[in-house]
Amino acid sequence: MTIRQSKHLSSPGSTPQQYHTRENCVNAEKPMNHIDQAANALRKGELVIFPTETVYGLGANALSAAAVRQVYSVKGRPASSPLIIHCPDLSAVRRWCGEWPESAQRLAEKFWPGPLTLVLPKKADIVDEATSGLGTVGVRVPSHPVALEFLRKAGVPVAAPSANPFTRLSPTRVEHVREVFGARVRWILDGGPSAVGIESTVISLVGPRPRLLRPGMVSLRQLEEVIGPIDLQMLAQEEPHASPGLHKAHYQPRTPVVLYQRGKEMPARGRGISLLLTNSVPGESRLMPNDPMEYARELYAVLHELDVKKFDWIAIELPPETAEWEGILDRLTKAAAPNRTDHDVR
Ligand code: TXA
Ligand code: MG
Numbered sequence: 001m002t003i004r005q006s007k008h009l010s011s012p013g014s015t016p017q018q019y020h021t022r023e024n025c026v027n028a029e030k031p032m033n034h035i036d037q038a039a040n041a042l043r044k045g046e047l048v049i050f051p052t053e054t055v056y057g058l059g060a061n062a063l064s065a066a067a068v069r070q071v072y073s074v075k076g077r078p079a080s081s082p083l084i085i086h087c088p089d090l091s092a093v094r095r096w097c098g099e100w101p102e103s104a105q106r107l108a109e110k111f112w113p114g115p116l117t118l119v120l121p122k123k124a125d126i127v128d129e130a131t132s133g134l135g136t137v138g139v140r141v142p143s144h145p146v147a148l149e150f151l152r153k154a155g156v157p158v159a160a161p162s163a164n165p166f167t168r169l170s171p172t173r174v175e176h177v178r179e180v181f182g183a184r185v186r187w188i189l190d191g192g193p194s195a196v197g198i199e200s201t202v203i204s205l206v207g208p209r210p211r212l213l214r215p216g217m218v219s220l221r222q223l224e225e226v227i228g229p230i231d232l233q234m235l236a237q238e239e240p241h242a243s244p245g246l247h248k249a250h251y252q253p254r255t256p257v258v259l260y261q262r263g264k265e266m267p268a269r270g271r272g273i274s275l276l277l278t279n280s281v282p283g284e285s286r287l288m289p290n291d292p293m294e295y296a297r298e299l300y301a302v303l304h305e306l307d308v309k310k311f312d313w314i315a316i317e318l319p320p321e322t323a324e325w326e327g328i329l330d331r332l333t334k335a336a337a338p339n340r341t342d343h344d345v346r
Helices: 033-042 064-076 088-097 101-109 147-152 175-182 220-227 292-305 323-335
Strands: 048-050 058-059 084-086 116-121 136-142 156-159 187-189 201-204 211-214 257-258 272-276 286-287 313-317
Touching: 033 048, 033 147, 033 187, 033 211, 048 147, 048 156, 058 084, 064 156, 101 116, 101 220, 147 156, 147 323, 175 187, 187 313, 220 323, 257 323, 292 323
Parallel strands: 048 187, 084 136, 116 201, 257 313, 272 286, 272 313
Antiparallel strands: 048 058, 058 156, 084 156, 116 136, 201 211
């Protein structure tokens, strides 16, 4: 296939060649043969952005150090933050794990394919660049049909972080990745809006007791029902990059976010907008879904949309502190974290 380059898309400051065209984008009208081509390209060392049910991923062949290094440079992520390895099924996952405890088997049977990542001892074939030199690896079988087809055809484990610049909002629509990476990543697979909408729950099964590293839409309670008690990983100062999902400031739009509790004061300065769960407050506002699954599906898309509207602040009503909302509450807290880095990628 020849890649058409559309000159009019080039802009000063971006890479002169704009790779992203309708031709290398899979969508409902441009089906599976493009997945083949993207899978071949990935195997040979190119990057591919692919949809998952959580968020879009920026994928590289996890057996190639050079390919994985490109992920870090394109994303602007420190090499000390490990990536998740994506596989099409359980048997593929097991090839890359040094150990496979009973707890892993139980969780995999219950939640895969789906929004859960397991951290386990790793096999040497997964390049150290993908796991920041840790002896462990995060593994996941996503459920999005385009992701599964792509992973099956790739035939290699795919290391992929969320396809956003480091610390920024994750993408849940193909437009979000096109805007940011269209000029730099040749292969972008369009899988439509992500159905889950926030990143996977991450749990470590290494060590004496399982530890929750990042909450998500698979809740702590659901995990405990399957494997018993799980520790909560506290923010460990001594190992700041052991799990970047633990960083306080993460998942941030450029517009400052404040968390709003009903009955409390709204920010007074400038022009803002409130994302509400219940009835309105004075000023501009948007009603968000009351159902946590629907809320998660919408959240990043709404924030991406509002972020370009140049509000002075976005106030987000705090959701209930129940298990179904814990992943969302985590992302909202990080979006509102005070040590934000403002405009640029860290
Ligand atoms: O839903 C998701 O998980 C998405 C999609 C693309 O699969 N991926 C994603 O990747 O959110 P990323 O790189 O943005 O976040 C990966 C999370 C981080 O919190 C990272 O620290 C943790 O997984 N992680 C990965 N490997 C790990 C390891 N070996 N030990 C501890 N934490 C690990
Ligand atoms: Mg991420």
